[in-house]
Structure formats: C-alpha cells, structure tokens
Amino acid sequence: MSNEAVQEAQASDHFSMFSSQSARIKYSYNTIREVKSFTVGELFSAYRDILWDDGRHKYNVSSFVGEIGEILLGERFSAFDQSTLDNLIGTLRQRGNSNATINRKMAALSKLLRKAYKMGDIHSLPEFRRQKERAGRIRFLEKDEEARLFAAIKSRSEDAYRLSVFLVDTGCRLGEALGLIWNDIQEHRVSFWITKSGRSRTIPMTVRVKDVIKLPPTEGRRPKGPFTKLSQAQFRTIWNDAKAEVGLGADDQVVPHILRHTCASRLVQGGIDIRRVQMWLGHQTLSMTMRYAHLATNDLDGCVVVLETPRFKGPDSDVEHALPSSTAAAQETKSGSVEEKPSPKAARKSSKTG
Template sequence: MSVYRRSKNGVFYMDYVHKGIRVYKSTGKYTKRDAKLAEAADKQRLHQEVSYAPQNKPVAVTLSKAIEQTYEAKWKTNKDAMGTYRRALGLVEVMGDILIDSITEDTIEALICTLDVTGVQVSTVNRYLATLKTILKYKKQPCDFIRLRKERKGRIRVLSHEEEQQVVKCLRGEDHLANRPYFHDVAQLVEVLLDTGCRLSEVLNLRYDDVNFESNLISIWINKGERPRSIPMTRRVRAILAGRQGSNPKPFSIPINQAEYAWSWVRKHLKLDHDKEFVMHALRHTCASRLVNKGVDLYVVKEWLGHSSIQITERYAHLSPTKLAQALEVMEEPLAP
C-alpha cells in the first residue's frame, strides 16, 4: 500500500515511486482519507516541478524578438510590411524591450497615456494597439484586454465644382513653368483622381499595360486593400491618359512628394490651411459623393472604389438626396380612404 501507519495510533506515511525514485515520508495526517489526499497533492507537486524545470520552461521572449518572429511569419509578404514593421519597432521605443509575458492591462494603459501625450490621433493609437495585439496573439499570449479606442468620425470633405476649378487653375498657372513645371502634371493628376476615385499611390503606380482603351477600363492590381478592380474611364480621363502616352510606361512619373508639395502650395494659395480635411484624399471622397449624388447604387460605388466592405461605402449614403426625396414623396402621399 502507498499510505500506512507505522504504529496503531500514529501518523500515516506515504511510500511510492516517482520517475524511478522512491518517495517515503510522513503525510502528517492521522486518517487514511487525509493521508491519501496528502499523497495525491505531493505527486501533483512533483509533476509540476518536472514540467517547469529550467529545460522545460518556455523561454522568455522580448518584444523586439517577438516583432522579428511575427514579421517573418505574418507581415513579410504583406503590401505594407515595412510600415507595420516600423510601427512595431515604435512600440519598443515607447514601452522598452520588455518581456511579452509581462504585458498586462496596466502596461496597455501606460502605452496609451504615453501616446496621448505625444498628441497622436486616436486612429494612430489604434494602429499601435492592433499591431501589439497581433504580436501577442501570434506568440499565444493573453491579449483580450487590448481594446481599440472609439474613433471620432470626422466629416467627409468633398470638393465643390468651383473648388475643383480653382485647384486646377492654380496648378496650371503660367508662373509654374519656370520653377515648378511638374505642377501642370499634378493638375492632370488631380483630374484623374477626381474622376476615378483612385488613391494617389494607385495612379502614380499605374502603367499603360493596365490601361485598356478598347474596353475603356483601367485595371488596378496593387492597392491598399489587396482587391484588384477595374474602373471605367470618363472622357476626360481617357483624353488625359491618351495624351500623355509616350516612351514612359507610366502615365504619371511624378514622385509622391512633389504631388503632395503641389497640393500643399494650392492649400496656401487658396487660404485653406485651416481646413485640415482639405487633403488629396478628399479627391477620392469627392468621386464617391458625386457617384452617390447621381443615384449610383452603393454596391456599385463599393466596387468602383475597391472598398473591403459595404460598411465603408455607407459613409457616403447620407450624401444622396434621391433616397430622402423618394421617402418624402411617400410621406406626402395622401392616406387611402
């Protein structure tokens, strides 16, 4: 037997073999039931000691090491791999190269507070949190306590037709020919962005191989959402792209910093510095709003812009006057007698 008394009224002893080693000692109990429980607890303790022996314990991983491993396993093949990687390294700068198993809810609160002090937007904080959550999830660490913050939904800035004309006129000014000739290229770039709803990077990376003048379609293969799509060309876009054909395989070979500088110059010239939403991405919003205002179905707009979900496109739904007008007509109808 594994538990027994050495004397009639004495304490029970345990006597068993564990991993080839005999364990013989007092249970400190005076009833057989309690002795059995003590023996079971002792066996469990020995089992845990073996499980958590130095050679069996998981090696503590630092945040920087976890980032490298996550990059190789999950981010390396993504379109924005380096952007995500740099953001992850930013976590090390803010949090230090801590062990990932030491990250708790308090650690996250401290991270958020530190980021808030720097004045970054909520959306930026959320990108850091999402990146950290991906790292912890990959390393099978608890991460449910990481919750993204609610982002304030700003207004959707669209350009009026008058503003569009002002922007293009500013960029086509004769005074640019001497010092900033590429401003004239940016003027056409703006018109293409307005009519296609493409992202700036999509048009700057566009090649003539992906422009089909027979089908009148532009094919976008590489984009933010990794969702290839085709966009029909308006007469204006078709004329611009046809007119720019030459030896260059791309319609626009303007560096992105030049395009952004030209836009910044226009903002100052039009005295719109105070309008933080007056950015080049507003051209994409403008295209979407014009489609919706013309009564184009939201699902068609979704495919045109390449949104990953209809919920993103629904941001523009309130811009459509047709649905509200139709609802008003229903309300104005006289009740049946």
Template sequence: MGAIRAKGKRFQADLRTPNGARLRPTFETHDEADHWLRLTQEKIRTGQDISLDVAQNTRAIAMNLRDLAEEVRNRHWRGCKSEDTLWIQARDVYRRLGASRSVREINENVIDDLIYQLERDGKSNGTINRRLAALSKMLKHGYRRGYISRMPVIERKRESEGRMRWLSYDEEQVLIAKFRELRQDQMADFIEVLIDTGLRTGELFKLCGRDVNAEERVVYLWDTKNGKSRSVPLTQRAMDALQRNHKIDSSLPLFAFTRHAFRHQWDLVKSLIGLDGDKEFVPHSLRHTCATRLVEKGIDLRVIQEFLGHRAIQTTIRYAKVVPKSLHAARDALELSDHGVTKRA
C-alpha cells in the same frame, strides 16, 4: 524531480532534466502546470526527446519585445504592402514599453500604461488603435509559439468616423486652374483623373500606358489596396488627361513626378487658393469627391463599391450617410409611392 510553485496569480512548474537543464514554464492554473509536469516527466522516463521543450522554454524566457517584433516582422509582415507602416507601429510600442522587456511581463496593466502614454502625447484614438493592433499581432504570435501562457485582453479605443471632405464643383475648377496657372499641367491632369475615376493616388502613380485601353476607355488596376484587381471606366476628360501623358514606352508610369513633389505642390496651391487652414483638404478628398458625386447621381451603392474597389459595403455606405440629397430622394420616393393611401392635402 519536479515541483509547482505559486507565482503571483499564476503557477510555475520547475523541472530539472537528466542533463542538468532547468525548465520553469508558467501557467494560468495549477492543473495546467501539473499536466505539463506529468507529461514532461513521462517523456523523460520513456526516453523521449525533450530538446524541443528545452529550446522552447529557453527562448520563451529570453524573448523580449524587440525580438518578438522582429520575429513577427520576418514571419508575417515581410514583403507585404504595409510592412514599413506595421513596423513603425510595432517599433513605437516596444520603445515605449521597453525593448528589452520580457514578453511575459505584458499584461492588461502594462497595456493600460501604453494607452496612457499615447494619450498623454496627444495621439488620436485611431493612432492608438493602430499601435494596439501591432501589439496584439505580436502577442498572438507569442502565444502560439508558447512565449506567453495567456493572451492579455486588449480593449480598443472608440473611433469616430470623422469629417468626410469633398470638393464642390467651384473648388475643383479653382484648384485645377491654379495648377495650370503655375504650369503644373501634368499634376492638373493627375487631379482630373483622380476626381473622375476615384482612384487612390497610389493606384494612379502605378498606372502605365499598357494598363489603359483607349478603345474601350477603361483602365486596368492590378496592384490595389485590397489586393484585388479591377477595371475602371474613364470619362472623356480622364481619357484625354491620360493620353496627354502617354509615354512611348508603355511599361513606364504615365505620371513621372514623385508623391513627395505632388504633395509639396498640393500644399502650395492649397495655400494660394485660401484653404491652408482646412486640414481635411488633402489629395484623398478627390476620391471622396468622386464617391459623393456618384451617390448624388443615384448610382447603386453596390456599383459604387465595385467602382471604387471597397472591400466592404460599409465603407461605401458612409458616403450615402453624408449626402443629404440621397436621403431626400429616399423620402421623396416614399412620398410619391402609391400604397393605396390617400395623401393629405
């Protein structure tokens, strides 16, 4: 009524049900296959319903990478902020490995081949890791649903922290002046707010008049990257910039231009001020500028973490590593401390 056969390095149980359906799940060990076979035979002998076993086995055999990606999207990613990005990652994975390829074929060798393809196409380690993360999510879902009998080992690529770019005060003045010279005053205001608050561009684009408390000089952010709302105090310059863009309808965003329009104008101004070849000179560098200036002023890292809305303190610590002044201050504090030891002349 049932049998177990070696299939490569794994073992396949083979069982035909009374109604003619054939179940052939694959297991890592002979004992696992034997356990499943005995359990299912007992269900049949005692008249228990095995329709779920049949359906699951049939679906597992038929499950391919594209169907798995779509199932993960609907089950885990639908409606989340990163849905489109995650789907792009997953879609690239199944297109490279084969959309109709069985999920059961995915092992370490197949994953190595995926990494090779991505490296051959010049993808960075960070990009490769994003693809591997999407594949890992898909396979974990498949493992929990019984589509695969084991979870392949996925080794991520090592990522460097990369260069962190921020603006000097001179660069800031030149940048803002050029925007105003081109009569892009609203975008110049946008930049001033980003520098003085450290907001992400996406957070500022969502900011409405009702989110600004002029009396307390603070903005309230309800929809943030880490999912936690926070309030950010405003400098007078940032407050003035927001008030210049205040709408009669407080439910409308303060800045009416699109992200595409801002990025287009940014790239134009970047070229005009002679920074066209600086790949790190991007809008997000304004957030880096705010963070590094706070570190330079000696603000406690925990305060900076809360101010910027970092989920982990490790993200904030990166700024302390790249601001020499803060390291020098630590040295000077030790030099000036009185430990009862006479300093050498």
C-alpha cells in the same frame, strides 16, 4: 500465490502492455528552444520589410511603433499580456489620441505581434478590441474649389494636374495611381492590381480620364506607366503649394486623399447605390462605404411634399387638419391664396334675391 495476487499480476501485465502500445512517448531535444525576449522596435526591424511595402503607410507605421516603444520604455518581453495592452491604450488616450487614431496604431501593433507569434518569437498574444469610432465629417471638394485648385496645380506641373484629374474621377488611392503600368489600361477601363485591401478591381473611365492618361508627345523612352514620373513626395509638395495659393492652406483636410472622398460623394449624391460605390472604391467592407450614405438624400425628397401640405383648422376646434393635395390645389388661386367658396344654402339665397 493467492487468486488475488494472480489477478493483480495479470492486471499489472495488461497495464504495461497497454501503456507500451498506446502511450508511446518520444522525447526530442531538437524542439527545445531558448526563451528570448524582444523589444517592439527589434520585432519591427525584423519584420517591417515583410509586412509593409515601401511608402507613406510604412512610414506612418514606423512612427506608430516608435511611439509605442517609447511608451513601453524599451521593455523586453517574450509574451505580450493583456494588462500591457490595456495600459498602452490608456496612455495613448491620455495623450489625446482619438479612438480612430488608437485603432490605426493598434492595427499596426497587432499585425507585428501576430507575425512574431507565428515565427515563435513570442508565445502569447493579447486580445485586440477595436475602439468605437465616432462618425466624423467628411470633407470633399466643391466644383469651384476643384477648378481653382487644379488650375494652380496645372500651372506648376502638367503631370501633377493629369494625376489630380485621374484621382478625382476614379476615386483610387494615390499609391494605386502611381503604381499603374500601361498594361493595366484598356480601351475603356482601368484595372488596379496593387491595392490596400489586396483585392484587384476594374472600373470604367470617364472621358476626362481617357484624356489625361494620354502622355504628350516627348522625345526619349516612354515611362513605365502614365504617372510614374511622379513620386508621392513630389506630388504632395506641388499639392500643398497649390492649395496655399488658392486660400485652402489652413484646411488640414484638403490633402490628396480628399479626391477619393470627392469621387465617392459625387457618386452617392448622383443616386448610385452604396453597393456599387463600394465596388468602385474597392472598400473591403460595406461599413467603410456607409460613411457616405448620409449624402444619398434623393429618396427623402418625397418627405418634404408631405410636410409642406397646406393645413386648415376645423370649424369647431383649434386642431389643424391636413388638406388633401388635390383639394388644396383646386382652391389655390393664381396668386397662391385659397378662395372661400360659398355654402350651397348661401348660393340658393343669392339666386332668389337676384
């Protein structure tokens, strides 16, 4: 055997040893899975009770998923590709959905698909991009509107009235208030454990709130919490009847959530900084609280003083110059007009003549 043949044989033996020691391949038939396809509705039926708690939000998500399934014509899929998502968003926009509405619907779909992906039901996910939202006008109640609305609610239900006062002074969500139990309420503070963001928070109570959480003496067992006698549906029915009575029935922004906006607006207008308002409301991000930042106008009041400074025209030009505030004030008479002071030369001439 030639030297070349011997070297080739040695190399072959070396490769065999390397491949057998370093590249061991195991085959397991247990990991082979049948590729199945699902509709959006089938995935929602499988995971809705795991992903969403019972309540209005779950009801809204059910409506969103139903509309998405209808747009997709009940198509079954094992992978949700980017073109399908882009076509879905385009169809929603053609139907008149705003970017904010599209974002809410896509958030529900994204949550559902991510769960299905983790469970192995689908094997690819598209990239969900948040649509740019325009900052809309935030409606909140004026003091007189609150008084009229709350009076109408109280005439229908004392429990609904107590809940309304609690909502506007704490700024909590309706579901957070209804989920309270007595252990969540201390002497001066209330803690919210069941929240939309999943983060608990504790805030101090106003005098009004302390009064309304006290249940009137009644016979029988005390309920589990201060507002557990009411359901969301019952409260909304009372709310809608009361707002129609006081002339707000046509305003579709006057919903129970307006009480949260009202609380936030009053905090900002009262000079509370945005960070503290974020903590009070339990917002997950500061950008959510920044929707109320335009109401913090106290720091801009000094700008008006500068703009309202009296102005005068120079003697040799038509250009206006700002008078120093001290000079302007000294020249103002009781009537608000500015006196013309004689020049020193004119004053000396006048004294000689006298």
